[in-house]
Amino acid sequence: MSEADDIPEPPAKAAEGGEARRGWIVPAIIGSGLLMQTLNATVITNALPAMAEAFGEEPLRLNLAITVYLLASAVFLPISGWIADKYGAKRVFMAAMVLYALSSAACGFAQSLPQLIAARFLQGAAGAMVGPVGRLVLLRTTPKSELVGAMSVLTMPALLGPVVGPLIGGAIVTFADWRWIFFMNLPVAVAGVALVRAFVPNVKEQAVSPVDVTGILLTGVGLACLIFGFENLGRSFLPPGAVPGLFAFGLLSLWLYGRHARGNPHAIIDLTIFRLPTFQAATVGGAFMRIAMGANPFLLAMLLQVGFGLSAFAAGAMTFISAVGALAMKTTAPPILRRFGFRTVLLVNAVIVAASFAAYGLFRPQTPHWMIMSVLAVGGFFRSLQFTSLNGMAYAEIDQARMSRASTTSSMVQQLVQSIGIGLAAALLHFLMRAHGESELTWRTVSPAFPVVGAVTLVSMLWFVRLRPDAGAEMNARRG
CATH class of the missing domain: 1.20.1250.20 (MFS general substrate transporter like domains)
Structure with missing residues (x-):
């Protein structure tokens, strides 16, 4: 028996969906959530000067709006797979899209930098669920022999976001109000949730191990420190020595996680x-x-x-x-x-x-x-x-x-x-x-x-x- 024969088949419902579900429709629908995420990540850069003027802040301070999003994503990424297994990947994916849209609206309505930062934290937490959980839905509903074609469709949003982001961001800032950068996520999320409900096969909850709180804390802190450190590499926003300190603490946290995960069947990340x-x-x-x-x-x-x-x-x-x-x-x-x-x-x-x-x-x-x-x-x-x-x-x-x-x-x-x-x-x-x-x-x-x-x-x-x-x-x- 080959290794492929040992791999459980995707849910029967995926097979009943025919070529329409196994072709481009399902990965394109899941990709709509990824497009909403990657597009927003690149569009906001062009709007920072206009946002700083609206809030009466220095433009450099608006870098916090990007950094806090990355930090929130780093903290919540490790637990995304466990949540998807416990509550069902399809259900979690739809909930993440809704939360991402609501937090985007909160960003658009923000009247001060602290309000924007709080909304961006929620947006980052939701974004941490959209990417890996959406990919998980596809992996569990697509036969391996068809996965390359499905992935070629799914990866399009990740590639298109950074490309069309500057174009859309420049147009919005030039011809409209910067707040539409966040409001444009709302129709995408509404359409995405409706299409997921209608076309994406149900992915049942999986047997889950006890939640690894220690592992979540170590990986979250480690990733957050490294990402924040790399974000400030080559810049002068932090005091001298802060960036090397972030790298050192981040690597220490991940090293401690490696020791914690060794021989631990319930480790949040299987090394x-x-x-x-x-x-x-x-x-x-x-x-x-x-x-x-x-x-x-x-x-x-x-x-x-x-x-x-x-x-x-x-x-x-x-x-x-x-x-x-x-x-x-x-x-x-x-x-x-x-x-x-x-x-x-x-x-x-x-x-x-x-x-x-x-x-x-x-x-x-x-x-x-x-x-x-x-x-x-x-x-x-x-x-x-x-x-x-x-x-x-x-x-x-x-x-x-x-x-x-x-x-x-x-x-x-x-x-x-x-x-x-x-x-x-x-x-x-x-x-x-x-x-x-x-x-x-x-x-x-x-x-x-x-x-x-x-x-x-x-x-x-x-x-x-x-x-x-x-x-x-x-x-x-x-x-x-």
């Missing part, structure tokens, strides 16, 4: 899943790809807006073209993976992705816009192919009993490396400014950062090269 080659390669190796993905929007915004002098709306309109490349990937990823397999695609595509990042460093103020947009479109395609491959392969060896912990763990790593990417970009620009002896950013300062980010992605190949040629074959009905 043994990192022994699975496919999960380790997709999560740890893939983290270097996601670091670059986290840095890229920030660096492109600095290059196009500060370096080239484009408006926020014009820069957002230009980078939107990378979404076209990502959309083109949606239908081509499954046949590519069936033809070549995960290992070959990940290795070859890692080089292509690294080259595309390095190519951004060749942009100059006089470079024709059509050429910039063409390079961005190609880069968007191959990055999307890489993330679809990583997200699909991660669950190849995960059985149904450990799906919730695997989904939560993957989300925690992604949240952490996203903040690492932003912190790396900020620190890299600070270093390049000092190296060039400049007091402000120019395109000459920003351009060298792209090859460095591209080189970071190549580190992932150390994990990909160790995969078997037929690794993850059951995910796309490919046999070695």
Whole structure:
């Protein structure tokens, strides 16, 4: 009997739903919640100056609105899988979407910075449930042989959010009121909940272990410290020594959790899943790809807006073209993976992705816009192919009993490396400014950062090269 034969089949109701449920409808519906989350995370950046003026605060203080969201997400991420198992993933996913919409409305109605921060904390807590629980619903209702195609649809919102966010944010701030950045989540949530109720199969509650309070506290504190530390890397918002202290305390907390989880059957995060080659390669190796993905929007915004002098709306309109490349990937990823397999695609595509990042460093103020947009479109395609491959392969060896912990763990790593990417970009620009002896950013300062980010992605190949040629074959009905 093969390993795949030992994996319980998804609920019967998923099979009764036919191709409509197993095709693009269910992942697209779940993706609506992810789109609401990723879009809001990128749109708010463009609105910070207008929000600061409305509250009578310094613009730099509005950074708290972003930081508190990340902190809340870090605290509640570890427990999301346990809550989904206890109360049912579908029910928790719908409740999280409703809470996210209500907290978004509270952000829109906020009349002061403390009110906004409180609302953003609730929004971050809800966001911590939307991502991993939504992915868990898909994992438990989709056969493994169809999961790559479903993941290619599900990952679209995560890729589209950072791309269309600056465009939408620039348009709202320029032509409307910044509060609509939060109000636009309401119709998305209403439509999403209605569609989930109508089309998404019910995912029953799973047998749950006792809640691991110690594990939740250690992982939550550890993640929060690391994310907050990376958010302030290369900045001067905190006193000297505070950032190294955050890193030290965060790493200590996670080390203590490792000792706590050793031999503990009820640990909130199952560290043994990192022994699975496919999960380790997709999560740890893939983290270097996601670091670059986290840095890229920030660096492109600095290059196009500060370096080239484009408006926020014009820069957002230009980078939107990378979404076209990502959309083109949606239908081509499954046949590519069936033809070549995960290992070959990940290795070859890692080089292509690294080259595309390095190519951004060749942009100059006089470079024709059509050429910039063409390079961005190609880069968007191959990055999307890489993330679809990583997200699909991660669950190849995960059985149904450990799906919730695997989904939560993957989300925690992604949240952490996203903040690492932003912190790396900020620190890299600070270093390049000092190296060039400049007091402000120019395109000459920003351009060298792209090859460095591209080189970071190549580190992932150390994990990909160790995969078997037929690794993850059951995910796309490919046999070695």
